[in-house]
Amino acid sequence: MERREFLQKCIMVVVGASVPVSALTFIDPKKVFAANPDIQWAFLVDTNKCVGCGFCVKACKTENDIPFEAHVSRTWVERYVYTKDDKRYVDSPQAALHGFIDSRIDLGRGEFKEIDPKNVGKAFFVPKLCNHCSSPACTQVCPVGATYKTDDGVVLVDRSWCIGCGYCIMACPYGARFFHPVKHVVDKCTFCYHRLSKGLDSACVNACPFKARRMGNIHDPNDPITQIIMNERVGVLKDEFGTKPQAFYIGLAQEVR
Amino acid sequence: MYSYHRKSNVMEWKNQPAKYGVSGRERMHEYCSACHGAVVKVRTEKLHGIIPCEDCHGPAMNHPENPEKLTIDRSRELCLRCHTNLPYTTSERHRIPGINPKTHNTGAECVKCHNPHNPSLEGMK
Amino acid sequence: MVEQVAQHAAMVVHGEAWTIKELFTLPNEYIYWSIQIVMYPFMTGLVAGAFVLSSLYHVFGVEKLKEIARFSLVFSFALLPVAMMPLMLHLQQPFRGIHVLMTPHFTSAISAFGIVFLTYASIVATEIWLVYRKYFVETAQGLMAMQNRSNIDSFRMMVFQALTLGAWDISEEAVEKDHKACKIMAGIGIPVACFLHGYAGFIFGSVKANALWMTPLMPVIFICSAVVSGVALCILTYVIVQEIRKYLARSKMARWAREADAPKAEELEAVKHTEVMISSNYLLYFMIAAMTLEILDLIFRGYTQVKSWDILREVIMERDFTKIFILQYTIGNLVPFIMMILPGRTVRRTTIATVLVLFGVFMMRYNVVIGGQAFSLSFSGFMDYHLPIIPHDLETFKEGLFGALTVIATPFILFYFINMFIPAFLKEEEKAPH
Numbered sequence: 001m002e003r004r005e006f007l008q009k010c011i012m013v014v015v016g017a018s019v020p021v022s023a024l025t026f027i028d029p030k031k032v033f034a035a036n037p038d039i040q041w042a043f044l045v046d047t048n049k050c051v052g053c054g055f056c057v058k059a060c061k062t063e064n065d066i067p068f069e070a071h072v073s074r075t076w077v078e079r080y081v082y083t084k085d086d087k088r089y090v091d092s093p094q095a096a097l098h099g100f101i102d103s104r105i106d107l108g109r110g111e112f113k114e115i116d117p118k119n120v121g122k123a124f125f126v127p128k129l130c131n132h133c134s135s136p137a138c139t140q141v142c143p144v145g146a147t148y149k150t151d152d153g154v155v156l157v158d159r160s161w162c163i164g165c166g167y168c169i170m171a172c173p174y175g176a177r178f179f180h181p182v183k184h185v186v187d188k189c190t191f192c193y194h195r196l197s198k199g200l201d202s203a204c205v206n207a208c209p210f211k212a213r214r215m216g217n218i219h220d221p222n223d224p225i226t227q228i229i230m231n232e233r234v235g236v237l238k239d240e241f242g243t244k245p246q247a248f249y250i251g252l253a254q255e256v257r
Numbered sequence: 258m259y260s261y262h263r264k265s266n267v268m269e270w271k272n273q274p275a276k277y278g279v280s281g282r283e284r285m286h287e288y289c290s291a292c293h294g295a296v297v298k299v300r301t302e303k304l305h306g307i308i309p310c311e312d313c314h315g316p317a318m319n320h321p322e323n324p325e326k327l328t329i330d331r332s333r334e335l336c337l338r339c340h341t342n343l344p345y346t347t348s349e350r351h352r353i354p355g356i357n358p359k360t361h362n363t364g365a366e367c368v369k370c371h372n373p374h375n376p377s378l379e380g381m382k
Numbered sequence: 383m384v385e386q387v388a389q390h391a392a393m394v395v396h397g398e399a400w401t402i403k404e405l406f407t408l409p410n411e412y413i414y415w416s417i418q419i420v421m422y423p424f425m426t427g428l429v430a431g432a433f434v435l436s437s438l439y440h441v442f443g444v445e446k447l448k449e450i451a452r453f454s455l456v457f458s459f460a461l462l463p464v465a466m467m468p469l470m471l472h473l474q475q476p477f478r479g480i481h482v483l484m485t486p487h488f489t490s491a492i493s494a495f496g497i498v499f500l501t502y503a504s505i506v507a508t509e510i511w512l513v514y515r516k517y518f519v520e521t522a523q524g525l526m527a528m529q530n531r532s533n534i535d536s537f538r539m540m541v542f543q544a545l546t547l548g549a550w551d552i553s554e555e556a557v558e559k560d561h562k563a564c565k566i567m568a569g570i571g572i573p574v575a576c577f578l579h580g581y582a583g584f585i586f587g588s589v590k591a592n593a594l595w596m597t598p599l600m601p602v603i604f605i606c607s608a609v610v611s612g613v614a615l616c617i618l619t620y621v622i623v624q625e626i627r628k629y630l631a632r633s634k635m636a637r638w639a640r641e642a643d644a645p646k647a648e649e650l651e652a653v654k655h656t657e658v659m660i661s662s663n664y665l666l667y668f669m670i671a672a673m674t675l676e677i678l679d680l681i682f683r684g685y686t687q688v689k690s691w692d693i694l695r696e697v698i699m700e701r702d703f704t705k706i707f708i709l710q711y712t713i714g715n716l717v718p719f720i721m722m723i724l725p726g727r728t729v730r731r732t733t734i735a736t737v738l739v740l741f742g743v744f745m746m747r748y749n750v751v752i753g754g755q756a757f758s759l760s761f762s763g764f765m766d767y768h769l770p771i772i773p774h775d776l777e778t779f780k781e782g783l784f785g786a787l788t789v790i791a792t793p794f795i796l797f798y799f800i801n802m803f804i805p806a807f808l809k810e811e812e813k814a815p816h
Contacts, residue, residue, distance in 0.1 A: 164474020
């Protein structure tokens with residue numbers, strides 16, 4: 001083979017091989033049309049405003065038929081108490097379904113710790129719920145595609161398809177998922193998807209007297225929530241997992257995990 | 258993201274019935290006073306005016322058809338959610354007047370003395 | 383509200399029955415993956431390990447392992463369905479388990495289970511068929527030639543006829559072809575067996591939310607300990623079965639023992655000795671690999687001291703110290719290791735060592751699966767696992783001691799029935815070149 005001919009053939013092979021590669025990247029119509037969907041739900045928690053009344057948990061359990069007496073909840077409130085001698089106490093008795101009506105800290109195993117009021121340094125409440133992450137670990141690991149993210153950014157569970165393996169519960173860094181005590185499938189916060197689609201606020205947002213919980217559409221620049229997220233200093237929980245949480249927090253402390 | 262799911266499930270979730278009614282406490286106060294305004298003056302000012310009616314009166318999506326009568330939570334525990342005294346000076350909780358549930362009229366329902374719609378101490382029954 | 387609580391005070395959510403929470407744990411946190419998920423990697427490990435042992439002979443031609451190799455092949459076939467059993471027992475919706483095969487969601491590590499498992503199952507089945515085809519044909523022909531067959535013999539004839547799959551040619555060339563094909567299948571089988579188990583490790587190692595599980599070493603650690611446990615179980619079962627055969631040969635209780643050319647008890651003892659000694663060497667090699675990796679993982683965590691180390695140290699060094707360092711490393715690894723390397727190794731000593739090794743591997747699975755859930759995602763609380771012993775409902779049976787024992791017992795029961803048609807010990811084969 002001539003050198004010239006060899007080079008020519010080489011070029012032909014390279015060109016020939018590269019064409020199908022580019023031809024294979026076909027266009028996903030869903031991607032083109034949904035590149036900028038109108039709605040993308042996000043949650044905003046102002047921890048400075050929360051007083052730990054637990055009305056949100058009560059409303060959530062009522063609205064979504066999670067039995068009150070079952071020790072799981074789609075949303076919960078945590079209490080953080082720091083003492084002046086640099087000790088940290090955290091609890092969330094019964095997910096704060098009845099609020100915090102005891103000044104003692106629940107240590108589990110039926111033990112409670114009374115903290116001397118004079119020794120209390122800072123203390124605050126942090127409401128938590130599913131973060132409806134942009135790249136959720138839970139939907140990735142579902143072996144049957146029973147949990148998924150909707151186009152408007154809400155992570156849902158298909159109750160008729162879930163096999164109940166619990167892999168998504170393990171994958172969630174936020175502990176937002178649990179087994180429904182009656183349905184025996186995985187359950188989690190839906191941002192009250194049925195309410196959103198009826199034009200209503202989610203039950204917890206609705207029940208909060210102090211506006212510590214709010215929800216908005218972050219694809220709408222005029223939405224007051226979007227304004228806050230864009231203009232104020234907000235944080236997210238556990239960003240190190242790369243899940244890109246969509247629940248934003250005002251007044252987050254580093255100990256809140 | 259992450260592959261397929263059963264598309265019709267989205268509609269299944271959307272079609273779940275809601276229980277709590279009109280959103281936003283201003284709208285809720287308006288909505289409730291449309292019928293009940295004559296009987297009880299629904300408070301819209303500060304203090305308890307910030308609490309949505311349904312937090313104590315129960316979900317009222319299809320009221321008065323279903324349920325015909327709401328179940329009002331008058332329990333002591335309901336009031337204690339906010340009014341248990343917690344010594345947390347850095348929290349908003351500090352601004353809410355609190356009592357010690359173990360010493361303050363133990364066992365009695367708060368509504369016996371306090372008027373939840375007019376909670377200032379002058380308005381006590 | 384108070385009435386509501388009173389009405390359904392007995393409602394227990396999944397996981398609550400065996401989880402005791404301490405300090406601050408998130409409300410939804412329980413030990414959701416309990417004893418059956420400990421059993422799952424343990425049982426798949428046994429499958430993979432048993433197969434690797436059998437491949438040592440089929441692929442690498444370690445002639446001295448001939449008998450135990452055939453035995454482990456049949457035993458790994460008996461173990462196969464059991465690898466799936468704990469998963470089914472663990473599912474909250476067991477009847478939807480088939481969804482994993484029908485609608486695999488390929489971004490999930492678990493979705494590959496059906497494919498990997500079925501590939502592996504078909505390889506083992508093919509290999510067994512190739513090894514036993516000659517026996518099937520000969521038995522079927524023998525039964526067909528038999529005059530006035532009993533009902534049982536007629537049934538056996540039908541089964542063996544079916545097992546030949548219509549391939550009746552047992553000429554020298556045909557059998558030689560079988561052997562070649564068998565070697566290829568075993569060769570493909572080793573990576574697939576390792577994949578089957580390495581992938582079980584991947585399921586755990588890829589859970590990024592779990593500080594203890596999240597390590598790329600997990601699949602490799604799982605493979606090594608899988609081979610260890612598989613080889614150990616094969617040695618143990620082999621010794622037990624040989625003891626039974628020795629007893630039968632002496633007392634002439636079984637049909638084969640009464641035949642003229644039946645192996646003598648002394649012959650069986652001699653074969654057993656060589657086979658056990660050689661397999662236990664391989665057991666030692668894999669034990670060294672498994673322990674090195676496990677210790678490496680531990681040292682690496684202690685040395686790098688990332689955010690999760692504080693809580694992990696408390697779990698590993700304090701709360702689970704007995705389970706990890708005494709039960710797993712000392713009793714399960716160190717003691718049997720010393721027992722096997724000390725000079726003058728006997729079959730009895732090796733057998734006791736294999737029991738300890740099996741226990742050690744089980745504890746390793748336990749410490750990984752349960753230990754990984756022993757601390758809260760908040761890093762400020764702990765969860766204690768209490769294995770339900772006396773079942774009081776279906777859930778505490780399935781995910782309790784008796785559920786686990788059911789899983790352990792099943793392979794032996796299956797082996798008993800499979801052995802009726804695919805005998806793990808063939809005296810005819812001794813004359814064959816293979």
